Amino acid sequence: MIELILVVLCITSVYFSTRFFLLSRNINKVAKNFRYISKNMDTNRKLKLVYPDRNLEKLLMQPPLKERVVLGFDPAYRTGCKLAVLDKTGKPLKIAVIYPHETKNEYEKSKETVLKLIRDYHINVIAIGNGTASRESEMFIADVIKSCDSMVEYIIVNEAGASVYSASDLAISEFPDLHVEERSAISIGRRLLDPLAELVKIDPESIGVGLYQHDVTNKNLKESLNFSVEKIVNSVGVNINTASSSILKYISGLTKPNIEKIIKFREEKGGFKSRSELLKNNPQKFWEGVEIINAFAFVKCHNLKSIEIPGTVKVIGENAFKNHLGLTSVKIADGVKRIERGAFLECENLKNTI
Numbered sequence: 001m002i003e004l005i006l007v008v009l010c011i012t013s014v015y016f017s018t019r020f021f022l023l024s025r026n027i028n029k030v031a032k033n034f035r036y037i038s039k040n041m042d043t044n045r046k047l048k049l050v051y052p053d054r055n056l057e058k059l060l061m062q063p064p065l066k067e068r069v070v071l072g073f074d075p076a077y078r079t080g081c082k083l084a085v086l087d088k089t090g091k092p093l094k095i096a097v098i099y100p101h102e103t104k105n106e107y108e109k110s111k112e113t114v115l116k117l118i119r120d121y122h123i124n125v126i127a128i129g130n131g132t133a134s135r136e137s138e139m140f141i142a143d144v145i146k147s148c149d150s151m152v153e154y155i156i157v158n159e160a161g162a163s164v165y166s167a168s169d170l171a172i173s174e175f176p177d178l179h180v181e182e183r184s185a186i187s188i189g190r191r192l193l194d195p196l197a198e199l200v201k202i203d204p205e206s207i208g209v210g211l212y213q214h215d216v217t218n219k220n221l222k223e224s225l226n227f228s229v230e231k232i233v234n235s236v237g238v239n240i241n242t243a244s245s246s247i248l249k250y251i252s253g254l255t256k257p258n259i260e261k262i263i264k265f266r267e268e269k270g271g272f273k274s275r276s277e278l279l280k281n282n283p284q285k286f287w288e289g290v291e292i293i294n295a296f297a298f299v300k301c302h303n304l305k306s307i308e309i310p311g312t313v314k315v316i317g318e319n320a321f322k323n324h325l326g327l328t329s330v331k332i333a334d335g336v337k338r339i340e341r342g343a344f345l346e347c348e349n350l351k352n353t354i
Contacts, residue, residue, distance in 0.1 A: 060232045062195040068124040072189025075137035084185035127192040129159035161202040201246045241271035311335025
């Protein structure tokens with residue numbers, strides 16, 4: 001009897017030991033596969049952000065069309081095609097609506113309207129949006145150009161996000177007396193004149209810049225695209241006398257109060273005539289009230305040559321001026337109490353520090 005009990009106990013212990021061993025192995029395999037899947041998902045997520053970044057950079061880096069009077073053409077059927085004549089700086093000169101397509105079919109009348117605008121404003125280029133009725137509008141404009149005495153060209157412009165901008169608070173404040181569609185025609189024309197200055201007014205994810213942009217979280221997409229915009233703006237630079245607040249906000253180190261001061265100075269004084277004037281009149285204004293220069297604050301301002309940090313600043317943050325190869329001189333006032341790690345890291349040409 002005792003032998004039988006011992007045999008049963010042995011068999012039971014072997015059975016449960018085997019099950020426990022196999023179960024632990026399976027758990028380890030599952031954990032290993034989970035780590036592998038998580039790693040691949042993270043890699044795929046990063047890869048999916050690459051394509052929107054690249055596409056956005058290509059859009060922003062399109063060369064501007066300078067010294068041209070442009071006719072922005074927002075095509076449509078029932079509601080009519082909206083026209084906006086823009087001068088060489090992008091300022092609207094004339095707004096009009098024509099109906100060359102279904103349902104009104106006012107082809108000849110529309111043709112005369114466009115020809116009159118070309119003659120009156122000496123239009124050089126017509127920017128046609130690539131939305132609804134784009135092909136029909138292209139054929140219409142091609143026919144108009146045949147009847148034109150002067151040299152006029154047309155270009156198809158990507159109008160993705162134009163409707164988003166046209167209905168935004170920024171567009172309303174800029175053109176309060178115009179309808180949404182009329183603002184859209186202005187945006188299309190400006191995208192040809194200066195793509196960078198116009199596209200930064202639109203949330204990057206609204207431009208439609210990638211096949212996988214909806215497969216990643218909105219937070220990651222927004223951060224990645226905003227970084228791309230900031231990188232391009234700081235790489236290309238801006239004209240401080242004409243740049244809008246929409247593009248100035250992407251300049252590293254410029255805060256909202258600083259931007260407001262720049263715009264106010266332009267309105268009062270008519271703009272800055274030289275870099276020396278900017279440095280002469282505004283260092284105190286820009287640094288006024290600033291006690292901490294945050295981490296990475298000026299990391300993408302690659303054109304800085306010299307810096308004078310006043311005594312109002314108490315802390316210079318980590319990597320604040322990292323990788324400034326053009327920086328040769330830094331003057332730091334006695335009021336600065338702490339310079340954090342890597343504040344001037346990789347500033348290889350920095351020779352004078354006072």
